[in-house]
């Protein structure tokens with residue numbers, strides 16, 4: 001009995017920490033897909049790019065991966081703004097965003113992956129940081145720092161984004177842009193500019209998520225694919241367009257996966273995301289906090 | 292209440308000269324000229340489908356006229372509007388309360404109002420404008436956290452007006468404020484527009500098909516029929532006493 005209680009509580013903790021990491025991975029998609037209606041399936045590729053940059057700087061200069069990812073935020077922001085501009089000029093402006101836009105992002109995913117393979121090969125890479133390895137223990141509870149630090153970083157990122165969206169003029173315009181573009185123009189804001197900024201921010205989050213990913217696990221160019229299903233499942237579960245919903249969705253999925261792994265075996269965990277996605281679509285298509 | 296502006300004010304006027312507009316091959320406006328002088332309330336009267344909204348959209352740069360000029364004077368400075376984007380036109384200080392209100396339905400009342408203050412000049416006046424809106428429309432203050440989409444039609448019209456005021460406009464265009472409102476609400480809304488205009492140093496062009504209500508606050512007006520100005524009333528009396536208007540639109 002004692003033992004299974006330990007198991008239970010640690011499964012919950014592991015799930016919450018994992019959910020924190022999933023939050024970081026999903027926030028960007030929550031903005032691009034949830035708020036801007038842009039189906040950016042290439043998002044995981046940007047995350048992997050973030051992982052590799054953290055890896056290079058960490059191994060060459062010994063700088064902390066999270067610090068690297070914060071320094072890289074402007075670069076990722078500009079990259080995202082550039083990608084949006086191309087997407088806008090080539091697809092959105094002509095009203096061809098749905099299918100052709102999707103293939104554009106698929107292409108982007110593919111090209112990024114291939115480039116990373118060409119440069120780095122398919123070996124797993126990892127980073128070094130003092131918090132990878134040790135654990136905090138609180139009674140029977142176990143907090144591996146390798147998971148705790150990313151969780152805290154992810155929640156900080158969420159808080160910063162939520163404050164930005166709620167308390168700045170641009171942030172509020174980002175929330176409004178998918179609702180009524182003409183009305184937004186009548187407020188004096190250019191929808192294309194607002195979307196470019198929002199997409200830049202969405203890609204900037206991939207820099208942080210990438211660093212967190214390579215802290216949690218070794219990375220090779222195609223591991224991002226494992227997350228595509230989870231990321232969209234979390235978006236839908238939490239409710240499109242709601243960042244708090246994203247956090248709740250990520251935590252729930254993390255806990256469910258952790259329970260599945262603890263009590264049924266790790267090989268079942270990836271199936272959980274699809275189960276969650278299907279159940280949400282069947283019973284609550286708007287998600288938990290959705291629009 | 293005491294008007295907040297007195298004495299000398301800088302010119303804020305709108306001049307539309309001989310504009311033509313069309314959707315594809317369908318001509319909607321033909322040779323339309325009208326002007327609104329500083330501090331005036333001018334009404335654009337016309338029944339369904341005669342081109343009122345199209346004219347407003349031309350001013351806002353949403354529809355590009357095929358010919359003609361649209362010039363505004365904002366705080367004494369002249370600007371040609373043709374060729375400018377909607378955002379640039381709004382930035383000059385021209386606001387439109389659009390047909391159908393066009394609120395952001397899934398944002399709160401307060402967020403809608405704050406979006407009204409997006410343009411730089413409005414941001415500096417945000418606090419004062421917000422207080423003014425809440426004082427003018429106490430209902431909006433009570434409902435500030437409610438989603439705009441879940442408000443009643445009358446409340447939504449109030450919010451649309453208030454949001455436009457948040458822009459600190461000099462020239463305000465209002466497209467059919469009476470649509471979808473019960474008769475009491477129509478007259479209350481029209482009164483409110485008059486009150487706002489008087490207090491807020493505004494030049495107003497209002498499109499309406501509710502002639503009697505519009506004429507209550509009009510300084511002057513135009514009747515538009517099939518995309519052409521059919522009659523210009525140089526005073527409210529002239530509009531009220533015109534034979535055609537009495538017969539066809541006022542039902543007297």
Ligand SMILES: Nc1ncnc2c1ncn2[C@@H]1O[C@H](COP(=O)(O)OP(=O)(O)OP(=O)(O)O)[C@@H](O)[C@H]1O
Pocket residue numbers: 314317319337338339340341342343344345346390467500
């Ligand atoms: N986007 C559009 N494409 C094609 N035709 C249009 C478009 N918008 C308006 N029209 C046509 O232009 C004409 C004038 O429309 P407009 O909306 O300006 O009229 P209105 O006076 O505002 O009418 P209402 O009182 O019903 O709002 C109508 O015949 C309408 O069908």
Ligand SMILES: [Mg+2]
Pocket residue numbers: 343344345390466467
């Ligand atoms: Mg109309």
